[in-house]
Amino acid sequence: MQISENLKNIRQSLPENVKLIAVSKNHSVSEISEAYHAGQKVFGENKVQELMEKFDKLPSDIEWHLIGHLQTNKVKYIAPIVNWIHSVDSFKLLKTINNEALKHNRQIDCLLQMYIATEETKFGLSLPEVKELLLNPETSTFTNIRIRGLMGMASFTDDKKQVRDEFGSLRNYFNELKQGFFPNNPLFSEISMGMSDDYPIAVEQGSTMVRVGTAIFGQRVY
Numbered sequence: 001m002q003i004s005e006n007l008k009n010i011r012q013s014l015p016e017n018v019k020l021i022a023v024s025k026n027h028s029v030s031e032i033s034e035a036y037h038a039g040q041k042v043f044g045e046n047k048v049q050e051l052m053e054k055f056d057k058l059p060s061d062i063e064w065h066l067i068g069h070l071q072t073n074k075v076k077y078i079a080p081i082v083n084w085i086h087s088v089d090s091f092k093l094l095k096t097i098n099n100e101a102l103k104h105n106r107q108i109d110c111l112l113q114m115y116i117a118t119e120e121t122k123f124g125l126s127l128p129e130v131k132e133l134l135l136n137p138e139t140s141t142f143t144n145i146r147i148r149g150l151m152g153m154a155s156f157t158d159d160k161k162q163v164r165d166e167f168g169s170l171r172n173y174f175n176e177l178k179q180g181f182f183p184n185n186p187l188f189s190e191i192s193m194g195m196s197d198d199y200p201i202a203v204e205q206g207s208t209m210v211r212v213g214t215a216i217f218g219q220r221v222y
Ligand SMILES: *Cc1c(COP(=O)(O)O)cnc(C)c1O
Pocket: 023, 025, 046, 067, 068, 194, 195, 196, 197, 211, 212, 213, 214, 215
């Protein structure tokens, strides 16, 4: 019952235009089922293998989001089942996703992951790298991916001002790229930012997708 209570409280706190992605990594199929029966249809996983196993055991109307770092050699496993990939951090990966999606006659919604934190460990593209990817003439020939927006992760810190500034910088990148590359393309519309500890700040800074795990399912046991 706790899961459905948590979901209800989080949904009530989110504006209507913000999509809640329930991050179910390291949580069981039965916990995901509980969330599903409480009306949650969108789930995020960060590992290819785990997503595949759960996909097979759960209802087919779930929308699956891959949110973790993705290696090009693993794209083929999820291309038939994944709806969104939040962690596109290279041209090569985008091209591979397009090729694999083409084989299955699918379109996969993609977010470009940008580096906004001060920590060394986080994956992601810089603004010049995103521009280079978008200016690559091949990118516009990719028929089986849709570039839907940006994703970013703030630093792991208690400093709320720093987190707010980092999310604000992602929103500014989004606005600049929208103007420069997608002025007439309504599909480029998403900013995926905000996790359990910082999603209220992310929403305040313009997030349209929050990726929340712990606040729904409780602590992960590794
Ligand atoms: C695990 C994870 C989340 C969710 O984290 P919580 O703190 O449990 O809400 C969000 N985004 C990514 C990329 C993750 O790996």
